[in-house]
Amino acid sequence: MIKRNSESRSAPPQGPSLISDYRLLPGVPDEMLDPSGALRPGWDRLMSAFDALGSTELAARFERADQYLRDAGVFYRKYDGAEGKERAWPLAHIPLLIDEAEWQTISKGLVQRAELMENIVADIYGDNRLVQEGLLPPELVAQNNEFLRPLVGVKPASGHFLHFCAFELGRGPDGAWWVLGDRMQAPSGAGFALENRVATTRALSDVYGEMNIQRLAGFFRDFRDHLFVQAKRDGGRVGILTPGQLNETYFEHAYIARYLGLMLLEGEDLVVEDGQVMVRTVAGLKPVSVLWRRMDASFVDPLELRYDSRIGTPGMVEAVRSGSISMINALGTGILETRALAAFMPRLCKHLLGTGLELPEIATWWCGQAAEREYVLDNFDDLMIGPAFATTLPFDDLRGTALGASMTAGQKAQLKDRIATHGRDYVGQEPVRLSTAPVYADGKLEPRPITLRVFAARTEHGWSIMPGGFARVGSTPDTTALAMQRGGQAADVWVVSSAPVEQVSLLPQEGDRLVRNSPGSLPSRAADNLVWLGRYAERCEATVRILRAYNARLAELSKPDLPILTRCAEFLESIDVDATEAMPQGLLMSIDSAVHSAGQIRDRFSPDGWLALNDLQKTAQRFATRIATGDDATRAMTVLLRKLAGFSGLVHENMYRFAGWRFLEIGRRLERAIQIARITGWLTDEDAPDGSLEMLLEIGDSVMSHRRRYSVTAGTQSAIDLLVLDPLNPRSVLFQLTELLTQLETLPGGIRDGQLSSVAKAALQLQTRLITAEPQTMTPEKLDEISSEIGLLASLIAAHYFT
Secondary structure: OOEOOOOOOOOOOOOOOOOOOOOOOOOOOEOOEOOOOEEOOOHHHHHHHHHHHHHHHHHHHHHHHHHHHHHHOOEEEEOOOOOOEEEEOOEEEEEEEEEHHHHHHHHHHHHHHHHHHHHHHHHHOOOOHHHHOOOOOOHHHHOOOOOOHHHOOOOOOOOOOOOEEEEEEEEOOOOOEEEEEEEOOOOOOHHHHHHHHHHHHHHOHHHHHHOOEOOOHHHHHHHHHHHHHHHHHHOOEEEEEOOOOOOOOHHHHHHHHHHHOOEEEOHHHEEEEOOEEEEEEOOEEEEEEEEEEOOOHHHOOOOOOOOOOOOOOOOHHHHHHHOOOEEEOOOOHHHHHOHHHHHHHHHHHHHHHOOOOOOOEOOEEEOOOHHHHHHHHHOHHHOEEEEOOOOOOOOOOOOOOEEHHHOOHHHHHHHHHHHHHOHHHEEEEOOOEOOEEEEEEOOEEEEEEEEEEEEEEEEOOEEEEOOOOEEEEOOOOOOEHHHHHOOOEEEEEEEEOOOOOOOOOOOOOOOOOOOOOOHHHOEHHHHHHHHHHHHHHHHHHHHHHHHHHHHHHHHHHOOOOOHHHHHHHHHHHHOOOOOOOOOOHHHHHHHHHHHHHHHOOHHHOOHHHHHHHHHHHHHHHHHHOOOOOOHHHHHHHHHHHHHHHHHHHHHHHHOOOOHHHHHHHHHHHHHHHHHHHHHHHHHOOOOOOOOHHHHHHHHOOOHHHHHHHOOOOOOHHHHHHHHHHOOOOOOOHHHHHHHHHHHHHHOOOOEEOOEEOHHHHHHHHHHHHHHOOOHHHOOHHHHHHHHHHHHHHHHHHHHHHOO
């Protein structure tokens, strides 16, 4: 029977308790219940709060958390194809609670382990005494793919190899936390831990507020400050080095960059000049002195490491060697993820630190040694068999580790033969039966195995342990470590204190010195994507306006072969849009392109803007399967137009007038000018059918302006004057060029020593021609020429700022 702690302060449950049907797995420790069946500290208050809410309200709360994650666009990429698919982040709604006293024990053990790892990797790339003295087999270093020979003898600029680490922990049957794995290469998950916390507290804000839960912000603030101290020392910038949008944890890279105010950089953003790493910005090359690396080290430099890398920066190793760049973590630290090292950790700790491991290691036998190999073969069915190195085993069905007893007779024979002949590639490990924690499934609690990922960061005051992290929750009741490699969910981790905790924030504190970033720090790649985002958004709007005008007339007249509809369809075809489709693929592709461009700059894009853009995409996709041409399509285009206007309004009103906004605005003005010039030329030709001018004014959103501006009926010259040459009409070509020139003059280098840049001069020349032009000179041929010149202006901008 489950016992409740008498100190629970929540309201009495209405109806049966949520935990009344919770059944422990035989012989498996549980995080919520102690061996006597009583709720552990903190869990009693949490469960009482859940009971007071009731099942209906609790389900609604959990849906609120899921909705937040969907709205925020939190995803990970699962590789089940060439590029993989974005999957919603799988939140387990019930947090894992750990008492503060127990957390202190975990923290102490992880600080020791981080120091141990620092000493090991420093020796591997330094004096190599561990191998010389027989404490570490030379094969684990020399034959390890993660051992980077070009880095031997290179001392990190910061003085340390490790700055940000993650550790996989599991609670074994004895109740102690064991280390299951180390993540030193480019550990992921810290950003997801933050989002888990935000989502969980959104759902359980009242419960969270009543419990003394340690905050996460202080951990990130101290680490961020440490990075900036290093950068200030070297006079450069701090960036996060990401493999790019197709990486499985790209969302986290962008989220952390935005959260901490760091530049998000890809390899192509960087160049090494005279041993110094420089970032290509819209104001030219600027020095970078600290890079938080989120890609595997071997891909960082195609010149000295992996020659086939297309995401690295040539010369990066030389910059590391010269000490001009501090890499977080240092190149080569991935060797610490070698699974076989676990077999030697206890004696390495004793030798290097003079004491035993605070947190025990799971028993490991490296098959590169004769006695250990024989032990693994003799006890094959009782051990987990896995790769010795951080690479996939050359075995058909084996990924990670697998229990020997779970294999078929043929698999066993094949793998035993490989171990006998290639023992150095394999380890045997003691099976770990993990503890369980409750998950909410179908209105009730069920026990599921969990592992804990905890993060350590080096700060000015030594190692700091994140007071939380995230727990991976198995998808089945199987409590072996193997179950954790098959998906499941992620839960927030609450470290429960006995006293009120400090309310920590990343906002500047009173007395802190004000630091403003330079407007020229915008990476060129980000600026390029902002321009294209603006262009695609305007292209979508122009296409939607034309399609609405076309379908409205089709619904009214029901004659698709009318000259005006034929002329409109021909124009749409020229921009790869099929007017016979209610929701043309060409429009869907433009919307997808806008989303893709925004996805490349998630660190610089507001969550509201991203939500609006995704809502537009989902709405268009939904219409694609439900509407027909004519009246249906007309209403659908009106809906899309409103959503496009909402997106543009959000960007225009909420985005800070920094260089990023200016490039987005430049993209919008360029594309609108091109579209209006082309459409005007198309519908003012000599053989333009009846109704062309009315359609032109409708597409240009200038019907009312035309009525007020001109006292005569619609004519070709008045339409051209309003849509091409009017400086006050926000839809005219001249208006776009005037706004474009304003932004170009304000950009870095737009005006230097009183002189306009070459790009601004070109825009001024084109603007001047329109200012002095007369409507009758604006023939379709001239308008087509102007459209082409604006396109060339876009190329000049790209050449000036992006290459």
